[in-house]
Amino acid sequence: MACPDELTLDLWLADALPSDEAAAVASHVHTCAVCTAAQQTARGLDGELQAALALDEQELAFLSGLELATTWRTSQRTAGALAWGWIALAGVVAGFAAWLVAAPLFGSVVGAAAQIGLGTVLLNVALEVGFGFGQALLEVIRNPALGLSQPVLALFALALLVWPRHLIPQRSTSA
Amino acid sequence: MAIIELSRDSTQHLVQQSRAGDESAFAALVEAHQSAVFGTVLRLVYDREVAAEVSNRAFFKAYEHLASFDESRPLRAWLLRIAANEALNELRGRRRDAAHTLGGAEAEIELEQLSGAPDPGEILARRERSDAVRDAVNRLPETQRVVVVLRYFADLAYADIAELTQQTVNNVGVILLRARERLRRDLETQGVATDGLP
Numbered sequence: 314m315a316c317p318d319e320l321t322l323d324l325w326l327a328d329a330l331p332s333d334e335a336a337a338v339a340s341h342v343h344t345c346a347v348c349t350a351a352q353q354t355a356r357g358l359d360g361e362l363q364a365a366l367a368l369d370e371q372e373l374a375f376l377s378g379l380e381l382a383t384t385w386r387t388s389q390r391t392a393g394a395l396a397w398g399w400i401a402l403a404g405v406v407a408g409f410a411a412w413l414v415a416a417p418l419f420g421s422v423v424g425a426a427a428q429i430g431l432g433t434v435l436l437n438v439a440l441e442v443g444f445g446f447g448q449a450l451l452e453v454i455r456n457p458a459l460g461l462s463q464p465v466l467a468l469f470a471l472a473l474l475v476w477p478r479h480l481i482p483q484r485s486t487s488a
Numbered sequence: 489m490a491i492i493e494l495s496r497d498s499t500q501h502l503v504q505q506s507r508a509g510d511e512s513a514f515a516a517l518v519e520a521h522q523s524a525v526f527g528t529v530l531r532l533v534y535d536r537e538v539a540a541e542v543s544n545r546a547f548f549k550a551y552e553h554l555a556s557f558d559e560s561r562p563l564r565a566w567l568l569r570i571a572a573n574e575a576l577n578e579l580r581g582r583r584r585d586a587a588h589t590l591g592g593a594e595a596e597i598e599l600e601q602l603s604g605a606p607d608p609g610e611i612l613a614r615r616e617r618s619d620a621v622r623d624a625v626n627r628l629p630e631t632q633r634v635v636v637v638l639r640y641f642a643d644l645a646y647a648d649i650a651e652l653t654q655q656t657v658n659n660v661g662v663i664l665l666r667a668r669e670r671l672r673r674d675l676e677t678q679g680v681a682t683d684g685l686p
Contacts, residue, residue: 324661329646358668362640365621368527372536379540381522382515385547 314341316348326355494520499563507554514554518547521564524642525571531637532575534626542578546571565648572634572652579630617680624674632667635660 317325317338324330325338342348368376416423426434454465494502494517505513525546530539550557550570557566625636631653638649650657 319665320658320661323665324646324657327646327661329657329661359640362621362625362636363643365618366527366531366625366637366641368523368530369618372527372530373523375536375540376523376526379522379526379543381526381540381543381547382518385515385518385544385551386511 314338316345317341319351322348322351323355326352326359500559503554503557503559503563506551511551514547514551517563521567522547524564525567528568528637528642529571529575531622531625531641532572532634533578538578538582539575542574543571546574549574562648565644565652568638568642568644569652572638576630576634620675620678620680621671624671624678624680627674628667628670632663632670635663636667636671639664 314337321330321334321338322342325335325342328335330338342352499517499520502513502517506517522543526539526543529542529546530536533539533542546567550567553570557563625633628636634653635649638644638652639646644652646657646660649655650660653660655663
């Protein structure tokens with residue numbers, strides 16, 4: 314048998330050849346100095362790569378600290394968080410769909426709110442309530458049937474008399 | 489770190505218990521295979537934190553799909569297949585710069601000296617050469633790197649690698665030959681002696 318090519322020799326070394334072919338290669342390599350040398354070189358390389366890639370002390374210490382036998386379950390929580398994300402997305406899509414269905418039903422209200430602006434509506438309502446309350450109070454005071462005009466004016470005058478003077482702003486004088 | 493070797497019967501028993509929902513049985517399987525899984529992932533993603541995360545994910549995935557595991561086949565190869573796939577998915581997702589990892593060579597030398605190794609100069613030379621080979625492996629194209637790691641770290645047979653990477657056994661051999669040739673050229677460029685390489 315002639316010397317096997319590099320791939321055949323490599324497959325033979327890795328026990329990846331069919332048994333009959335492997336036997337032929339083996340019998341040749343035992344009698345061929347070139348193939349024996351190639352075999353030794355390949356085994357040396359295998360050993361070198363295995364040694365270089367093996368986990369070193371630091372990596373083994375890091376692995377010990379990981380406690381994978383207990384922490385592998387934590388992926389469940391990640392999976393759970395992912396599920397919540399999908400639920401939230403489904404909620405948003407469902408809300409959008411509901412909005413699309415409901416929008417025509419409340420179209421006029423939504424249109425008015427959009428045109429005026431929600432802030433304007435709220436301010437208007439607040440001012441109306443405030444002015445309404447003040448007007449009602451004045452009407453109660455002025456009502457002659459109740460006779461509250463004079464006493465209220467007298468109370469107001471008294472209030473001005475006892476009003477603390479230091480609360481009235483003074484004009485400053487230069488020295 | 490002690491590596492636990494499980495017999496075939498023990499593995500089968502633990503697999504059956506895990507399938508029945510016994511998480512402590514699966515934890516024993518994790519204990520036995522964590523070094524192979526973590527190491528394979530680490531050599532592929534080249535980052536310890538990421539490797540830890542991916543290993544966790546791989547074990548969880550394995551637990552979830554344990555029903556599909558063929559008990560006539562070795563569990564180790566099945567776990568490594570899941571781990572390698574997860575690592576490759578991670579790489580495809582991140583495409584990160586592989587430059588950062590693994591605290592300095594000095595720290596490792598200190599560790600080796602503590603364990604009684606004699607000559608710091610020799611340790612440094614050996615460490616530097618190992619680092620150079622690792623870096624060269626890391627620079628290989630993805631197809632070659634996966635096969636090199638599965639062969640030389642995970643110690644999988646060509647047939648298992650072929651099944652895992654969905655190629656023929658001959659193709660695996662060709663990829664390994666090309667990878668070794670590329671490693672030799674790369675190491676020569678880096679000025680590292682390549683006695684063992686073709």
